[in-house]
Amino acid sequence: MASNPKPDRKAYHHGDLRKALLDDAVKLLREEGEAGLSMRNLAARAGVSRTAAYHHFEGKHALLCAVAEEGFKRFGKVFYPPEMEGDDSLNEQRIQRFVQDYIKFATGNSEYYDLMFGSQLWKTEKLTETLTQEAYRTFRGYVDGIRGWQESGQISKNLDPLRYAQVSWSTLHGMSRLLIDGIYVDNQSRNAMCQAAADMLWRELNA
Amino acid sequence: MASNPKPDRKAYHHGDLRKALLDDAVKLLREEGEAGLSMRNLAARAGVSRTAAYHHFEGKHALLCAVAEEGFKRFGKVFYPPEMEGDDSLNEQRIQRFVQDYIKFATGNSEYYDLMFGSQLWKTEKLTETLTQEAYRTFRGYVDGIRGWQESGQISKNLDPLRYAQVSWSTLHGMSRLLIDGIYVDNQSRNAMCQAAADMLWRELNA
DNA sequence: AGTCAATCTTGACAATGTCAAAATAGCGAG
DNA sequence: CTCGCTATTTTGACATTGTCAAGATTGACT
CATH class of the missing domain: 1.10.357.10 (Tetracycline Repressor, domain 2)
Incomplete structure (x- = not known):
């Protein structure tokens, strides 16, 4: 698991939170539309706390950019x-x-x-x-x-x-x-x- | 002013709040974009209280429909x-x-x-x-x-x-x-x- | 003048985005 | 292997938002 030390800085506590957030974001948009996608909702789905995502994306805007x-x-x-x-x-x-x-x-x-x-x-x-x-x-x-x-x-x-x-x-x-x-x-x-x-x-x- | 008794039920306390809200809504959208248009902001501009608009529009959605x-x-x-x-x-x-x-x-x-x-x-x-x-x-x-x-x-x-x-x-x-x-x-x-x-x-x- | 409905206000609640500070976990150096 | 540093996560907090419920006010009509 901990094979690459620097190239990608993931796989810490959660495993790969960044990817999980992106995937869930798309899923949420599909299922509930734009209104259903909130930072908090997203975090809850991934099983982390409200603001955990802010260490992987500067904010909601940046997250949406990543999805795009x-x-x-x-x-x-x-x-x-x-x-x-x-x-x-x-x-x-x-x-x-x-x-x-x-x-x-x-x-x-x-x-x-x-x-x-x-x-x-x-x-x-x-x-x-x-x-x-x-x-x-x-x-x-x-x-x-x-x-x-x-x-x-x-x-x-x-x-x-x-x-x-x-x-x-x-x-x-x-x-x-x-x-x-x-x-x-x-x-x-x-x-x-x-x-x-x-x-x-x-x-x-x-x- | 109070010429028509029933046809349009406006011109009460504020004068014609409904029209004022609609006008301000468009102005706000122009000036600050969609983000700048909030029910509360709108009410503040018109000089009325936060929820006054709800007696002229069922909600924000209805207000936007009226603008459209x-x-x-x-x-x-x-x-x-x-x-x-x-x-x-x-x-x-x-x-x-x-x-x-x-x-x-x-x-x-x-x-x-x-x-x-x-x-x-x-x-x-x-x-x-x-x-x-x-x-x-x-x-x-x-x-x-x-x-x-x-x-x-x-x-x-x-x-x-x-x-x-x-x-x-x-x-x-x-x-x-x-x-x-x-x-x-x-x-x-x-x-x-x-x-x-x-x-x-x-x-x-x-x- | 008094009744009644239209209009407006106040208080309240849940959701949201986001910041600051504290806590935790994993990695490298000794 | 332990210590410390940094990446990661959490907790607490704040302002903003939409909206409801209950009360207060205002104006028209009898």
């Missing part, structure tokens, strides 16, 4: 659109699947998505250094993917990759938010909406 | 896309202006927009009856506007008005959220983004 960071790591696999590896070429079905994957992640992991792209963290105080890096890496990867398609001649030369990235992401993000928050749109029309969005985004790629 | 409702009333003038009145015909510039107006309202009145289309109200408890009506009226107006364009032959017959409404609104909503929350996109690229979005939405109308 974990979210970005899971999200990366979806949002880097291409994994252009292989002879997998760009076509309409590819876009359709990408849209579906995005929406699936957002709605199926809303406890992460809300933090990653919600006002809660972005509006107020400063984000954690590591979170900022992870977040920017994600978006840059998306733009670079589109730029790559253009350079390899798979999409229109007239397109501005940055603008297309911003606008297409707006569509995906907006749809995710409407679905997650249950604003007007019901989950029944989810597939049809994805289809319509993919149609539009695909058409635009070749405009 | 006011937001919808102001928003209606923008979101009903057409005001098809006059010989004002549908063209690209019309769409451009609509996109700009939407984004302008969202970013310039984010204290309203956050409540109207944020998770805060939609996710949790039930919405106020009147708010629900106002909200649905707004969205229905949008879809009807698009349907009207189609019926008068101004846009493609192939389009499903509901789907187009959902997807185009997703784009507008997503862009608004990214701008309001300051996620990646900076306000510098606002106009360029609006232009790119308008291009895409216009193209799609005639696809």
Whole structure:
């Protein structure tokens, strides 16, 4: 157990409180929503005292940043659109699947998505250094993917990759938010909406 | 002053506390953000005691619903896309202006927009009856506007008005959220983004 | 003037985030 | 192996918040 002496400073009294707190935080968000996640509630679940968490996170804000960071790591696999590896070429079905994957992640992991792209963290105080890096890496990867398609001649030369990235992401993000928050749109029309969005985004790629 | 005896039951001790609370609530949200808006803070501003507001709103939730409702009333003038009145015909510039107006309202009145289309109200408890009506009226107006364009032959017959409404609104909503929350996109690229979005939405109308 | 309901106040309670100081546990040096 | 240092955890405390219950006040109508 006590194999590494310095590299990670965990495994003391509790074992690995930091990880336990992060896991429980996500679980709590899933089960009871944002309202159910309190520092004290969290500590109680881990079987430690109210303020134990403050020695692993500067405060609630930092803890949420850490959760968001974990979210970005899971999200990366979806949002880097291409994994252009292989002879997998760009076509309409590819876009359709990408849209579906995005929406699936957002709605199926809303406890992460809300933090990653919600006002809660972005509006107020400063984000954690590591979170900022992870977040920017994600978006840059998306733009670079589109730029790559253009350079390899798979999409229109007239397109501005940055603008297309911003606008297409707006569509995906907006749809995710409407679905997650249950604003007007019901989950029944989810597939049809994805289809319509993919149609539009695909058409635009070749405009 | 005491002209109407029953129609509205206001103007008692304070004068018109309900209205004063609503106004101060918006002002507080603008100045200090969501965190600055507390029932007690609000009451203090109005010069009344902590719980006075509870005789005008069932609770904080109901108060926020009332703010959102006011937001919808102001928003209606923008979101009903057409005001098809006059010989004002549908063209690209019309769409451009609509996109700009939407984004302008969202970013310039984010204290309203956050409540109207944020998770805060939609996710949790039930919405106020009147708010629900106002909200649905707004969205229905949008879809009807698009349907009207189609019926008068101004846009493609192939389009499903509901789907187009959902997807185009997703784009507008997503862009608004990214701008309001300051996620990646900076306000510098606002106009360029609006232009790119308008291009895409216009193209799609005639696809 | 007196009754009654609308309005407002006071007192109270539980939850929350967070700080300061005390307590504890594990590791390395002697 | 023991001593001390530091990382970790606890306890106590405080301010803030939303909200309820009970009482006090105010204004309108008979």
